[in-house]
Amino acid sequence: MKTMSISPEIKGWCPGALRPMMSGDGLVVRIRPRGGRLTTVQAKGVADLSARFGNGLIDLSSRANIQLRGVSDAAHGPLIDGLRDLGLIDPSTEAESRRNIVVTPFWSEGDGTADLARSLAEALTGPGAPQTPGKFGYAVDVGIAPILRDTSADIRIERTEAGGLVVRADGADRGAEVTMDSAAPTALRLAEWFLATGGAPEGRGRMAAHLARGALLPDAFMPVRAAVNPGPAPAPGPRTEGFLVGFEFGQMRAETLSILAEIGPVRSTPWRMILIEGAHSVPAIPDLITTLHDPRLRVIACTGAPACPQALAPTRPLARTLSAMLPPGRKLHVSGCAKGCAHPGPAALTLVGRPGGTFDLIRNGAAADPPALTGLAPEALAQTLSTE
Ligand code: SF4
Incomplete structure (x- = not known):
């Protein structure tokens, strides 16, 4: 009989296209769109490849990547060939791993994004680029206002209050003011400093944790007045740059992407939504979430059982049921185990699967935090949450 580990497995690396991750429903093949954007041809092509070589389900990740699910070992090679023809494959697994960049989706032509x-992508995939840990990443957040501060990244390129550019280490309010030409080299030098000062012992580590342990940034990094963050993650609906749409659990069907690709190029976002460039409206497809009031946006749930081999319980059917009883503004995170992949941060309510298929409840915390209630049967959760 198969035994389950209670402690989630920590891999320390992120899957890619060339190095996919095995899940309960097959390989997960992660695409990192260059500049966070797929042209209409690329988006249509990705949809076709998902339907042909995967199970037709496409996940949007919290680092604005696009994941094709349900790919068999035999289908992986032909899928990679198809993605390479679309210009979506890096020359090596190392280059793919280092090109870990989240780009603001709210850019406009000529603003430098x-x-x-x-x-930055060229510098990171070129010879001699720093060999940072797999989870080490960069944010290019140089729209009118920074919008990626809550998105995982170790080195951030942002606007200063005066409209210039600054390279900032995550976790510090100090930065180096740069130009368009010096931004990428400065970001790489900061990554080299991170490695040289012991930021990644045994090949793992993140910038904010390194600074929190007392590492002092180079002298060139001075206090900067950064542009003011406009607030929480944006809502679905029309925007200046196009139409932002969400999906239940950040997962869309290949047919949906194919339809959206007919409208325009798509930009990936770290909020598990996509922006359809230049669109003022979207077709009435039930998959699409187009308003902040949609209850499906109140729940976050990872893949869970049976598709994730580490899951201790199914997650999404439960989250779907419970979403209807959550008041506006209240967030529920349902996680198949304590790893909390779908939402590393805190939520008002977090349910974590436990051995035997029961759940623990954490209030105002993350999946790995101590629970307030334990051993809750799934059937009793609606009643429990009604009193929370
Ligand atoms: S959090 Fe969810 S997706 Fe992540 S390992 Fe646990 S069960 Fe799997």
Whole structure:
């Protein structure tokens, strides 16, 4: 009989396209769209490849990546060939792993975002790029206002209050003011400093934790007045740049992506939504979440059992049921185990699967935090939550 581990497995690396991760429903093949954008041809192509070589389900990740699920070992090679034809494959697994960049989706032509993202990607995939840990990443957040501060990244390129550019270490309010040309080299030098000062013992580590342990940034990093963050993650609906749409649990069907690709290029976001460039409206497809008031946005749930081999309980059917009883503004995170993949941060309510298929309840915390209630049967959760 198969035994289950209670402690989630920590891999320390992120799956990619060339190095996919095995899940309960097959390989998960993660695409990192360059500049966070798929052209209409690429988006249509990804949808076709998902339907042909995967199970037709496409996940949006919290680092703005796009994941094709349900790929068999035999289908992986032909899928990679198809993605390479679309210009979506890096030359090596090392290059793919290092090109870990989240780009603000709210950019406009000529504001420098696309150029910065391109030059950073070239620098990170070139010879001699720092060998940072797999989870180490960069944010290009140079729209009018920074919008990625809550998105995982170790080195951030942002606007200063005066509209210039600054390279900032995550976890510090100090930064180095840069130009369009010096931004990428400065970001790489900061990554080299991180490695040289022991930020990644045994190949793992993150910038904020390194600084919290007392590492002092180079002298060139001075206090900067950064542009003011406009607030929480944006709501679905029309925007200046296009139409932002969400999906239940951040997962869409290949047919849906194919339809959206007919409208325009798509930009990935770290909020598990996509922005359809230049669109003022979207077709009435039940999959699409187009308003902040949709109860499906009140729940977050990972893949859970049976698709995730580490899951101790199914998650999404439960989250779907419970979403209807959550008041607006209240967030529920249902996690198949304490790893909390779908939402590393705190939520008002978090349910974590336990051996035997019961759940623990954590109030105002993350999946690995101590629970307030333990051993709750799934059938009793609606009653329990009604009193929370
Ligand atoms: S949090 Fe969910 S997806 Fe992540 S390992 Fe646990 S069960 Fe699997």
